[in-house]
Amino acid sequence: MIAAVDVGSARARAGLFSVEGQLVARASRGFATLPSPGGQAGFDFAEIWQAVSDALAEARRMAGASPAQVQALAFDATCSLVVDAPNFAPDVIAWHDHRAVAEAEELGRIRHEVVVRAGGSVSPEMQTPKLLWLARHRPDVWAELRAVHDLCDHLAWRATGIAARSLCAAAAKWPYLPDRGGWAHDLLEGLGIAGFPHExxxxxxxAEIGxxxxxGAAELGLDRECIVSAGLIDAFAGALGAAPGMPALIAGTSNCVMAPDVAATPALWxxxxxxxxPDQTVSEGGQSATGALLDSIRRQxxxxxxxxxxxxxxxxxxEPGQGLHVLPDFKGNRAPFADPLMRGVVHGMSLDRGAPALDALYWRSAVGIALGTRQVIAHMGLRPDRLAMAGGQARAPLLRQLYADATGAEIHWQPEDAVLRGTAIAAAAPLLGGIHAARKRFARAVEVTRPNPEAVARRERDWAVFLRMQQQRAEISELTARN
Known part of the structure; x- marks a missing residue:
């Protein structure tokens, strides 16, 4: 069997697959987000690791699989930063932590290829500004760093004891240029942060780690012969596991549109x-905290x-709430505006907080999110007639229909969990002759959702309002800035 572990923003999920690519069992365990003032948020790695262990044990129990049957394992995770140093707690800086806004702005003013590939305006969700923040605000921690890893890499290290980094995380979130010699030492030295452990x-x-x-075997309840492979950031895993041959929308806590062969463009990663x-570039256009917005409404x-x-x-x-309109940028905007300080707007909300009113707010927020995805796709220069969809939102037929209507594209959804499947493909690659062969072996049939012409017309009206509200928000921001 092949094991895949996906660590998201609140849960660790484990899946067991047959070597033919069939999902046999899936289980999950939660862990806490530890917020603090100033846009900071973190996790406790020990709690994440326990959740991983428990989820794997439950999936194995559900499958009736012995430890010896699990031959391969890989991890995907959010791009959270694990800081292994004394006196730093919580020891994982959450991907959505915005403590390094000033450092990100500073980086965005530097002319460098790393900045170009970050869309020309570095996000505080990337690792370079967080490293700079650590060096400046916690020099005591910086001086005693034992290791600093992307979360997917630290999970693999904890499992194997072998230090290795995933090219996926290094290229997408760190000052690492795989086609230009690797680490951007000139940038790191210019910033004064070249001394962190990154050998x-x-x-x-x-690729096989070991x-x-x-x-690791004792903690995960597996045999030592289990081979661990380099994993991916969660959205990239979803793109690998989703329907091939088309752009992929990974709709979870945040939304990411992933596509190959897109030129460097402002606000795109x-x-x-x-x-x-290995033979393909990939670019990402994102929306922050989309699923998180829906979950915040659910909690109300x-x-x-x-x-x-x-x-x-x-x-x-x-359709509820037709007088409501929502700009969903409550945690900033990645694309097309690349503004982490941008905030959402709700037009037409009353004081009613009963269930029908909250249902309306939930739905109209979902509409705003889907329209934001349409805008991201256009900003990427794409005009797809098909869009692969993965992530938590993809499991809801109503939301798949909404994205089809808002984007005008067929939604191709692979029901057996594309994110875990993508990670299982990475895990199986050493056993099946490489990642291309593993992807072909693991391919599955998709369900197709086509745009509804009547709903498309409603979404076109919403789209006009959406653009006008963005213009008004910009005008208000300009008026406020004058004062």
């Missing part, structure tokens, strides 16, 4: 050579309810 091998996704260590496949209900229950109520009624 680890950099391996393409699906077997489990004695400790990439192109990143080899970040998914006067009773416990799930996303599925909310969407079932919405599907059973005429």
């Amino acid at each position: 680890d091998r950099v391996l393409a996704p699906g 077997p489990l260590s004695r400790q 990439g192109p990143y050579p080899g970040a998914i496949l 209900y006067p009773f416990e309810t799930s996303h599925g229950e909310i969407l079932a109520r919405i599907a059973a009624m005429p």
